[in-house]
Amino acid sequence: MSPRAERLAERVGEAGAELMLISAPANVRYLTGYTGSNGLALVGAGRRTFVTDFRYVEQAAEEVDPSFERVRAPQDLLESLRPLLGDDEMRLAFEEAHISVREHRRLSELLGTQVELVASSGLVEGLRAVKDAEEVERIRAACGLADAALERLLDEGLVGRTEREAALALESTMREMGAKRASFDTIVAAGPHGALPHAQPRDVVIEPGQLVVIDWGAELDGYCSDCTRTVATGEISDHAEEVYALVRSAQLAGLEGVGPGRGGREVDEVARAVIEQAGYGEQYGHGLGHGVGLEVHEAPRLSQRSEDRLEPGNVVSVEPGIYLPHELGVRIEDLVVVNEGGCEILNGISKDLRVVG
Numbered sequence: 001m002s003p004r005a006e007r008l009a010e011r012v013g014e015a016g017a018e019l020m021l022i023s024a025p026a027n028v029r030y031l032t033g034y035t036g037s038n039g040l041a042l043v044g045a046g047r048r049t050f051v052t053d054f055r056y057v058e059q060a061a062e063e064v065d066p067s068f069e070r071v072r073a074p075q076d077l078l079e080s081l082r083p084l085l086g087d088d089e090m091r092l093a094f095e096e097a098h099i100s101v102r103e104h105r106r107l108s109e110l111l112g113t114q115v116e117l118v119a120s121s122g123l124v125e126g127l128r129a130v131k132d133a134e135e136v137e138r139i140r141a142a143c144g145l146a147d148a149a150l151e152r153l154l155d156e157g158l159v160g161r162t163e164r165e166a167a168l169a170l171e172s173t174m175r176e177m178g179a180k181r182a183s184f185d186t187i188v189a190a191g192p193h194g195a196l197p198h199a200q201p202r203d204v205v206i207e208p209g210q211l212v213v214i215d216w217g218a219e220l221d222g223y224c225s226d227c228t229r230t231v232a233t234g235e236i237s238d239h240a241e242e243v244y245a246l247v248r249s250a251q252l253a254g255l256e257g258v259g260p261g262r263g264g265r266e267v268d269e270v271a272r273a274v275i276e277q278a279g280y281g282e283q284y285g286h287g288l289g290h291g292v293g294l295e296v297h298e299a300p301r302l303s304q305r306s307e308d309r310l311e312p313g314n315v316v317s318v319e320p321g322i323y324l325p326h327e328l329g330v331r332i333e334d335l336v337v338v339n340e341g342g343c344e345i346l347n348g349i350s351k352d353l354r355v356v357g
């Protein structure tokens with residue numbers, strides 16, 4: 001029996017439903033092992049069913065956990081549900097964040113009045129937030145690959161290449177090194193462009209004497225990495241160095257704050273206080289971090305609005321930044337796994353301000 005589905009079945013019962021329909025691809029993958037598209041899972045006490053259409057039957061036979069009964073369905077998988085549910089009255093939980101209004105209407109029509117649809121959220125995501133040892137090793141491997149790719153990019157130098165060329169080089173190096181893909185669109189943002197936290201790489205040449213924010217990650221064996229380094233292309237102003245040093249100390253404070261039992265809001269505050277006390281609170285407009293796993297943004301969150309509490313096995317980013325419009329941006333991000341004593345950093349690139357050509 002899949003222990004993940006076992007734990008989910010308990011949660012489904014607690015949510016007041018007999019069965020749960022899982023449709024979000026990352027959640028289906030987490031529960032069943034299936035990596036293709038167009039798959040659904042049904043989980044409840046004593047019930048493990050996986051549904052896909054004929055295109056994926058072979059793949060499912062190889063990948064899906066054997067505790068799941070496999071059902072071949074028409075391409076529109078929802079059509080297969082009615083006969084799978086039986087004729088008794090029942091409550092079926094569904095993932096409200098992952099079902100469209102249209103799909104919900106369709107479900108109601110197809111399932112009829114004896115099936116009550118129960119909106120649920122975060123049931124599988126809550127399980128995914130706590131990684132097992134194998135998941136942590138996969139994330140560590142993704143981090144190691146991404147580190148090696150960045151080292152190659154920085155060795156080759158940045159000055160004279162456009163942001164887009166540098167981002168592309170980093171992404172193709174990760175692919176060459178075995179990554180399935182970049183885990184999100186790579187950010188390479190030089191000088192004033194670094195002041196946009198989600199900057200898109202431009203066809204603009206990186207100049208000497210700039211700070212360059214690089215935020216990148218690899219997807220390997222289904223798991224993501226996420227890291228940011230800010231490097232200098234030659235000599236930078238004293239002010240830029242001060243801002244770098246400040247973000248670095250806020251990041252270190254954030255890392256110190258991460259540990260089991262700590263609140264997501266509490267950890268955010270520890271790092272934010274360092275930046276606020278230096279007078280840059282207004283220039284730091286995002287949360288401190290987020291969970292990373294099968295997806296690059298998942299539970300738990302470290303932010304001013306977070307209700308999450310950290311526990312061993314959580315993998316979170318710690319990524320404060322300061323963004324000075326028209327001038328520069330600095331962000332430093334590590335990925336850590338929460339353990340009994342605090343946390344362990346999964347990536348390995350130094351945070352001393354690095355000067356590259």
Ligand code: ZN
Nearest residue numbers: 215226227228
């Ligand atoms: Zn990032």
Ligand code: ZN
Nearest residue numbers: 226317319333
């Ligand atoms: Zn991040």
